[in-house]
Amino acid sequence: MKKSVDRLSLIKSMSQQCIAVRIRLLNRMITNIYDSALSPFGVKLNQISILVFIYLAGEVGYDALCRRLKMEKSTASRNIERMKKKGWLKIATVKAERKKALKITPAGEELLGKVQEVWEDAQEKALSLLGEEGTDVLCKIANGIWKKDKAR
Amino acid sequence: MKKSVDRLSLIKSMSQQCIAVRIRLLNRMITNIYDSALSPFGVKLNQISILVFIYLAGEVGYDALCRRLKMEKSTASRNIERMKKKGWLKIATVKAERKKALKITPAGEELLGKVQEVWEDAQEKALSLLGEEGTDVLCKIANGIWKKDKAR
DNA sequence: CTGTTATAGTTGCATATACAACTAAGCTCT
DNA sequence: AGAGCTTAGTTGTATATGCAACTATAACAG
Numbered sequence: 444m445k446k447s448v449d450r451l452s453l454i455k456s457m458s459q460q461c462i463a464v465r466i467r468l469l470n471r472m473i474t475n476i477y478d479s480a481l482s483p484f485g486v487k488l489n490q491i492s493i494l495v496f497i498y499l500a501g502e503v504g505y506d507a508l509c510r511r512l513k514m515e516k517s518t519a520s521r522n523i524e525r526m527k528k529k530g531w532l533k534i535a536t537v538k539a540e541r542k543k544a545l546k547i548t549p550a551g552e553e554l555l556g557k558v559q560e561v562w563e564d565a566q567e568k569a570l571s572l573l574g575e576e577g578t579d580v581l582c583k584i585a586n587g588i589w590k591k592d593k594a595r
Numbered sequence: 596m597k598k599s600v601d602r603l604s605l606i607k608s609m610s611q612q613c614i615a616v617r618i619r620l621l622n623r624m625i626t627n628i629y630d631s632a633l634s635p636f637g638v639k640l641n642q643i644s645i646l647v648f649i650y651l652a653g654e655v656g657y658d659a660l661c662r663r664l665k666m667e668k669s670t671a672s673r674n675i676e677r678m679k680k681k682g683w684l685k686i687a688t689v690k691a692e693r694k695k696a697l698k699i700t701p702a703g704e705e706l707l708g709k710v711q712e713v714w715e716d717a718q719e720k721a722l723s724l725l726g727e728e729g730t731d732v733l734c735k736i737a738n739g740i741w742k743k744d745k746a747r
Numbered sequence: 748c749t750g751t752t753a754t755a756g757t758t759g760c761a762t763a764t765a766c767a768a769c770t771a772a773g774c775t776c777t
Numbered sequence: 778a779g780a781g782c783t784t785a786g787t788t789g790t791a792t793a794t795g796c797a798a799c800t801a802t803a804a805c806a807g
Binding site: 762767 | 778779780781782783784785786787788789790791792793794795796797798799800801802803804805806807
């Protein structure tokens with residue numbers, strides 16, 4: 444009897460306290476806010492974040508992109524492929540087939556310009572969903588992870 | 596000149612403050628913690644969360660599941676299909692073809708029993724990644740969203 | 748210089764997610 | 778009862794994600 448009671452209460456905490464379930468929920472909701480705001484432009488937040496990174500970095504290697512954005516190389520590979528097709532990115536390096544360096548195109552910069560406004564709207568909606576405190580804490584945690592990574 | 600400066604600083608804030616990028620990062624890291632902990636059992640957190648919900652609810656309709664877990668019906672549909680195939684779930688209702696009620700199977704309960712330990716490990720790792728405060732805030736936000744939904 | 752090793756990037760496979768179009772089954776109104 | 782409406786669930790398409798296997802190329806060791 445004891446054992447089944449324990450099991451039940453543990454399963455209840457899996458339901459009531461699971462961190463992953465909660466962050467996944469928020470992830471879905473927030474990703475949605477941004478992706479639907481961006482949908483008129485035929486792009487999603489993920490690709491915008493890649494574009495922003497490349498815009499600021501000037502010319503980045505593949506590996507740097509994956510490390511900084513903490514994106515799996517296969518995800519990056521496929522995204523870059525799609526973005527090249529849409530004309531937002533190009534490969535800057537000619538010499539080496541390997542070690543591709545990525546660069547934003549004029550069309551990519553234009554896209555960034557166009558989405559700024561909807562990004563701001565989305566950011567505001569996300570802020571009101573998470574609240575000031577929640578947003579603050581979240582950003583601190585994420586920034587901490589990035590900083591730690593850079594130091595490495 | 597002014598305009599391009601504004602653009603640059605806005606793009607910088609897209610890089611440095613975007614909530615979606617941050618929550619997506621944490622989502623990937625945390626999902627990873629749980630999924631790799633669960634991988635010996637051939638299941639991922641998402642399906643476990645469905646199973647837990649159905650276990651606690653006894654017998655649930657499809658719609659209730661989607662509403663409570665805030666899961667898109669197509670995602671739910673395909674997950675349930677896979678879980679039926681693995682024998683963890685079954686459809687309880689016979690009468691109506693529509694309005695399927697879901698029920699956990701003995702194999703499903705057994706699985707829940709087996710994964711409890713690794714779930715606890717993963718939960719602890721996630722806690723130390725987010726910190727006490729972060730976890731607290733996160734849970735409060737998510738629970739608030741659920742409560743609001745229930746009241747509806 | 749050549750064979751081995753390390754590394755960059757691609758591709759296959761599986762799950763998760765969302766939206767839209769579709770199907771089917773129950774419900775309602777006349 | 779039959780026509781149209783509503784709702785449940787499925788399926789198609791696209792992106793995101795992760796792991797593992799593969800390919801091609803660069804670097805290195807002898």
